Amino acid sequence: MNSVSTPSKLYSGNFTYISSSPFLYFLPPLMGLLILWQSDDVSLIVVLLDVNPFFWASSAASVGDSTSPHHPTAILSFSKLLNHVIPFLNSLLLLNQLNQVVLVATGVNSCSYIYDSGDSEGESAGSVPAVCSEILRRLEEFVDKDRLLGKGPDKVVAAGVSSLLSGSLSLALCYIQRVFRSKARHPQPRILCLQSSPDGPEQYVAVMNSIFSAQRSMVPIDSCVMGVQHSAFLQQASYITGGVYLKPQHLDGLFQYLSAVFATDLQSRSFLQLPKPAGVDFRASCFCHKKTIDMGYVCSVCLSIFCKHHKKCSTCGSEFSQAPSDPNATPDRKRKTSEV
Amino acid sequence: MSSSVALQRRFDLAAMGDEATRIRKRGGDEEDDEEEEDDERGMEAWERAYADERSWENLQEDESGLLRPIDTKTLVHAQYRRRLLQKSAASAASRIQKGLIRYLYLVIDLSRAASETDYRPSRMVAVAKCAEVFIREFFDQNPLSHVGLVTIKDGISHRLTEIGGSPESQIKALMGKLECSGDASLQNALELIHGYLSQIPSYGHREVLILYSALNTCDPGDIMETIKKCKKAKIRCSVIGLSAEIFICKHVCEETGGSYTVALDESHFKELLLEHAPPPPAIAEYAAANLIKMGFPQRGAEGVIAICSCHKDVKIGGGYTCPRCKARVCELPTECRICGLTLVSSPHLARSYHHLFPVTPFNEVSSVPFKLSQKLAQTCFGCQQSLVSIGTKFAPHVSCLKCNQRFCLDCDIYIHESLHNCPGCESQRATA
Numbered sequence: 015m016n017s018v019s020t021p022s023k024l025y026s027g028n029f030t031y032i033s034s035s036p037f038l039y040f041l042p043p044l045m046g047l048l049i050l051w052q053s054d055d056v057s058l059i060v061v062l063l064d065v066n067p068f069f070w071a072s073s074a075a076s077v078g079d080s081t082s083p084h085h086p087t088a089i090l091s092f093s094k095l096l097n098h099v100i101p102f103l104n105s106l107l108l109l110n111q112l113n114q115v116v117l118v119a120t121g122v123n124s125c126s127y128i129y130d131s132g133d134s135e136g137e138s139a140g141s142v143p144a145v146c147s148e149i150l151r152r153l154e155e156f157v158d159k160d161r162l163l164g165k166g167p168d169k170v171v172a173a174g175v176s177s178l179l180s181g182s183l184s185l186a187l188c189y190i191q192r193v194f195r196s197k198a199r200h201p202q203p204r205i206l207c208l209q210s211s212p213d214g215p216e217q218y219v220a221v222m223n224s225i226f227s228a229q230r231s232m233v234p235i236d237s238c239v240m241g242v243q244h245s246a247f248l249q250q251a252s253y254i255t256g257g258v259y260l261k262p263q264h265l266d267g268l269f270q271y272l273s274a275v276f277a278t279d280l281q282s283r284s285f286l287q288l289p290k291p292a293g294v295d296f297r298a299s300c301f302c303h304k305k306t307i308d309m310g311y312v313c314s315v316c317l318s319i320f321c322k323h324h325k326k327c328s329t330c331g332s333e334f335s336q337a338p339s340d341p342n343a344t345p346d347r348k349r350k351t352s353e354v
Numbered sequence: 355m356s357s358s359v360a361l362q363r364r365f366d367l368a369a370m371g372d373e374a375t376r377i378r379k380r381g382g383d384e385e386d387d388e389e390e391e392d393d394e395r396g397m398e399a400w401e402r403a404y405a406d407e408r409s410w411e412n413l414q415e416d417e418s419g420l421l422r423p424i425d426t427k428t429l430v431h432a433q434y435r436r437r438l439l440q441k442s443a444a445s446a447a448s449r450i451q452k453g454l455i456r457y458l459y460l461v462i463d464l465s466r467a468a469s470e471t472d473y474r475p476s477r478m479v480a481v482a483k484c485a486e487v488f489i490r491e492f493f494d495q496n497p498l499s500h501v502g503l504v505t506i507k508d509g510i511s512h513r514l515t516e517i518g519g520s521p522e523s524q525i526k527a528l529m530g531k532l533e534c535s536g537d538a539s540l541q542n543a544l545e546l547i548h549g550y551l552s553q554i555p556s557y558g559h560r561e562v563l564i565l566y567s568a569l570n571t572c573d574p575g576d577i578m579e580t581i582k583k584c585k586k587a588k589i590r591c592s593v594i595g596l597s598a599e600i601f602i603c604k605h606v607c608e609e610t611g612g613s614y615t616v617a618l619d620e621s622h623f624k625e626l627l628l629e630h631a632p633p634p635p636a637i638a639e640y641a642a643a644n645l646i647k648m649g650f651p652q653r654g655a656e657g658v659i660a661i662c663s664c665h666k667d668v669k670i671g672g673g674y675t676c677p678r679c680k681a682r683v684c685e686l687p688t689e690c691r692i693c694g695l696t697l698v699s700s701p702h703l704a705r706s707y708h709h710l711f712p713v714t715p716f717n718e719v720s721s722v723p724f725k726l727s728q729k730l731a732q733t734c735f736g737c738q739q740s741l742v743s744i745g746t747k748f749a750p751h752v753s754c755l756k757c758n759q760r761f762c763l764d765c766d767i768y769i770h771e772s773l774h775n776c777p778g779c780e781s782q783r784a785t786a
Contacts, residue, residue, distance in 0.1 A: 125781035127738055164783075181781030184769075188736030188777055191768045219711055222704035223774040230494075230772060253653070254701060294653040296674070296686075298700030308652070308677040309695070311645040314557035316710050317454050317498065317703045323645055329710060332643035 055281040056112040056201040058193055060186040063099065063128075065119045065157060066177045066211040069241065070095075073210075090240065090265040098268040099208065100149055104142050105273060107131055114201055116189060117149060118182045120209075121160035125181040127189075128152045176214030179207070179247065183224035183235075190233055202280050204257070207237040213247045215304040225251045234258075236276050240265060246295040246306070253294045260289050301329060431763045438715050438770055453559035454633050454706050456499035457517055458492070459547045460485060460563050462528070464507040465538035467568040467597065473620050477567045477596055478534050484624045485565065486525050491631040493521045495709075497702040498687060500558075502550070503528055504543055508536030509572050511543040517550065519687065538566070540602065541573035544580045544591070551589055557644040560589040562612075563630055566603060567596045577602065581609050590634070594626050633709060649677045649695045651686070663691040674699075708774035716752035716766055736765035736777050754778050 070092040103115050117129040129149045183205070190203040205228065228235055234257035237248035244261060252259035262271040278286060297308045300321040311320045316330040326333050413421045462481060473480035489501060501524055502517035515527045543564065551560040562584075571577065584591060584606075592612035593603040599616050607614035617623035651674035654660065662669050663681040673682050679693040687698040732742050734751065739762050741751050753760045759778030761769065769776060 123783045125777075130738070178781055178783070180775060181777060184773060184775045184777035184780050185736060187773055188734075188765050188768065189738065191764065192737035192739055195764055217780075219704065219707045220775045220780050222701065223708055225701070226705055227773045250701060290656040291653075293655045296652055296699040296701070297650045298703065307650070309647070309649045312648045312698075312703065314455055314644045314646055315453070317706055318710070319648075319700075319703065320645070327643065334643050334645050 055279040056110055056114075057106075057279045058114045058116070058190070058201040058203040059106055060116045060118060060189060060203065060205045061099075061103065062118050062120050062179070062182045062186060062205065062207045062209075064177050064179075064208055064210045064240075065092075065121050065153065065160070066175070067157070067161070068122065068175050069211045090268070095240070095268070096150070096153075098272065100146055102269055102272045102277070103129075103149070104145060106277060107145070109277060110279070112201065116186070118185055119153060119156045119160075120177045120179055120182040121156065122175055122177055123160050123163035124156075125178050125185055126156050126159075127185070128156060175211070176217070177209075177211045178217070179209065179214070180217040180220035180224060183207075183221065183228075183251075187224060187227055187231070187233070190231065194231070203233050204280065205233060205235045206276055207235060207248055207251070208240065209237060209245055209248055210240040212241060212243060213245050215299045215306075217247075218299055221247050221251070225254050228255050234280065236260075238262065238268075238272065238276065240268070244295070246297070249291065249294045250296065253291060258288050259291050431767065434767050434771070435715075435718070441712075453635070454496060454498065454709070455558050456496050456561055456633060457502075457551060457554045457558045458499065458561040458563060459502045459504050459517065459551065460489070460565070461504045461506065461511070461543050461547070462565050463538050463567040464505045464532070464534040465536055465568045466534065467538065468534040470567070470597075473596065473623070478532055480620050480623065481565050481567070481596070482528060482532055484620075484627050485528060487624065488627045488631060489521050489524050491628055493519070495631050495706065496633055497705045498698065500554075504547060505531065506538045506540075506543050507534065509539050509542070511539065511546045513546060513550070517554075537572035538568035538570070539573050540564070540566075540571040540606070541575060541577040541580050544577075544584055544606075548580070548584055548587055548589065552587055557646065559634075560587065561634075562589055562591045564591065564593045564603075565596070565627070566593050566600075569597050569600060571600075571602060581606055585610050592630060594623065596623065633706070646696060649690070649697050650700050651675050651677055651683070651697050653699075654682070664688070711774075713770055713774055713776050714755055715770070716754050716761060719748070719751050719753050719760065734762035734765055735759035736761050736769065739764075757782055 073090060073092075103117065106115050107113055113131075115129070115131045116127065119126055119128050129145070129152060131145070186205050190205075193200045193203060225235065228251075233255065235248070235251040235255045236257040237245065237252050237259050239245045239248060239259070239261045249259050251257070258275055260271060260275055262268060275288060297306050298310065298319050299306050300310055301318045302320050302322070302324075305321055307319070307321050311323055312318070313320070313327040313330065313332065313334075315332045316327060318327055318329040324334070413423060415421060462485060464478060468476070468478040468481065470477050492499065492501060498519075500517045500519055501521075503514040503524055505512050505514050514531055515524050518524070544562070547562050551562075554560065589610060590612045591606050591610040593607055593614050595603060595614070595616040597616075599614075604614045606612070615626045615629075617626055654671070654673045654675060656671040658673075659668060659670050660673055660682045661667065662673055662684045664683050664685070669682075669684060673684055674686055674697065675682055676690040676693065676695060676697060678695050679690060681690055681692040683690065683697060687696070687702055689695070690697055733740055741748050741760060741762060749762070751760055751762050752766045754776050757776065757778035759776075761778075
């Protein structure tokens with residue numbers, strides 16, 4: 015279950031932002047033209063940024079003692095995270111002048127579009143400081159709104175609370191469908207999830223629905239998990255849709271991970287050795303207790319999963335005829351019948 | 355005006371008929387394996403424009419007899435709304451019980467009638483093309499189900515493929531065997547399938563879907579007896595006809611609880627066929643509900659070397675470990691060779707959950723004057739497209755009953771047909 019440490023090994027030297035970007039400015043002008051004609055490496059990147067105050071507050075607290083043994087990786091405050099993410103978004107825009115970046119915030123109580131590089135028009139729109147301040151302003155608004163929504167009658171105060179990943183995935187997919195509809199030559203879309211909070215089991219069905227829809231429309235879901243645990247949802251999402259799943263070991267170098275792994279367009283990915291998944295958690299969560307199980311009972315009518323044997327299915331209401339003394343319980347007999 | 359159109363249309367059809375006969379002659383001389391490709395090469399550009407685009411179908415006459423292009427977008431949306439409302443009404447009437455574990459035999463009529471060219475380039479090719487789409491869609495919607503192929507030819511039926519879970523092998527087998535001759539026999543096909551379907555586990559739903567080109571059936575015995583037998587074995591038979599309604603087909607379907615439809619043209623045929631892809635409502639006495647014990651193995655890390663129990667061979671990377679006996683298998687879904695546990699991955703099961711928790715149909719919002727609704731969002735919640743049309747009115751759009759978010763028509767279709775999530779409801783913390 016350990017995440018692959020290839021990128022950190024490859025780029026373990028001292029590193030500054032500037033070291034990776036100057037070559038972009040020295041691109042011969044002709045090259046830019048060439049890129050214009052060959053639009054198969056133009057990308058649309060929908061970035062889903064997890065803005066979970068509960069997680070970031072707890073991680074900010076542990077920044078103080080960076081030697082804390084419990085959180086070896088979660089030593090990054092939210093403002094530091096933005097220091098990594100916003101330059102990354104800018105670098106995506108600089109990689110190809112036709113690239114489009116959409117930023118969606120995943121909150122605890124809501125999800126919202128924050129920034130769309132295709133929307134902004136005018137002279138100063140594309141400039142780096144303008145993009146920066148725009149993103150920060152909208153994010154601040156969003157966080158305030160999200161907090162207010164949480165102050166309703168039913169307050170969520172649990173520390174391990176999850177973000178609404180299913181909501182932001184659905185938004186991203188709707189947006190991508192719009193791009194598919196808009197013109198015949200659209201940029202190649204992909205989704206990048208920057209996730210930090212743990213999975214919410216209650217979102218299981220919705221997240222899976224989004225994953226299958228992304229798979230059908232050939233949209234890869236990349237995921238970069240910055241939390242303490244691996245995310246089973248995102249492992250499955252990336253595995254099923256053919257994206258990259260990465261859990262960086264040293265969050266100080268997040269920009270480096272992002273630019274080395276997630277910046278390349280889909281065309282170029284075939285030439286790269288991207289991190290391979292270290293196993294995918296395919297366990298299901300049962301409908302009765304939302305527990306993650308590796309063996310369980312499945313209703314033959316509606317395929318609901320239960321961790322124990324029930325007399326009646328709680329989802330579809332069908333009554334089960336026999337006790338589960340099905341062939342599987344007696345392995346010897348089963349093997350014989352399968353060989354006959 | 356309209357008479358000249360009719361004339362023009364007749365001319366088009368005549369031209370197409372000539373074309374068809376010419377292709378048939380050429381197809382007979384050469385190899386007719388790749389009939390379609392021959393087609394493309396043999397046609398002039400102007401001919402192709404008629405054959406491919408069928409441009410006259412995009413026109414309709416209005417009340418004064420003038421020709422107007424069909425407004426496809428609103429038409430498609432209206433069509434989809436009708437389907438959606440039908441579906442939700444049906445599911446509201448009965449409890450959500452669907453036969454999700456299906457064992458379906460797809461019967462393809464390859465009798466003489468399948469070589470008719472009223473479907474382009476021939477019925478057989480049209481059926482095969484649609485069958486391929488259907489098989490893929492079927493496995494997408496029913497991941498734990500099984501499909502087998504049976505063909506009817508020369509008065510006998512023949513099982514092309516065993517019932518199985520892999521779409522690729524089925525499609526390959528079908529494409530390799532496309533030749534038609536002789537008579538069709540409904541009874542032989544049903545008898546054959548009855549024999550095979552009696553072996554499957556009790557919780558599975560037995561189904562037959564017959565794509566019938568012929569207008570007759572040439573049977574060795576009393577087909578009524580066979581129908582009774584199928585009814586007793588709880589096999590649900592459905593037929594899609596390609597020519598005209600036939601009494602015996604209707605009788606089979608009525609007796610066994612299936613549906614009988616006759617296609618008007620190729621697109622209609624495809625539509626009818628794909629209606630069979632979502633799981634049908636379960637009929638309680640047809641399959642006993644049961645709890646099946648299943649294991650959810652984890653995928654091993656890439657680059658790990660292990661011996662798999664299915665091929666008894668050393669495999670590098672991938673592979674799944676049975677949670678009960680820790681044996682290694684290569685593919686899911688399967689049955690563990692060692693302990694017999696049914697192994698599935700949770701995504702396989704999750705693929706069909708949208709049948710259980712469908713998104714409720716959205717409300718159509720009539721175009722409210724812009725001023726009245728200034729407070730409302732002016733963009734689609736899903737894709738941020740502007741909902742304001744050129745004037746001061748909202749373009750037709752829909753809103754979700756639960757979260758009151760507003761969506762454009764395109765998102766409406768996408769959400770209900772593919773995504774199966776309401777983005778608005780998902781972006782809210784559920785009030786438990």
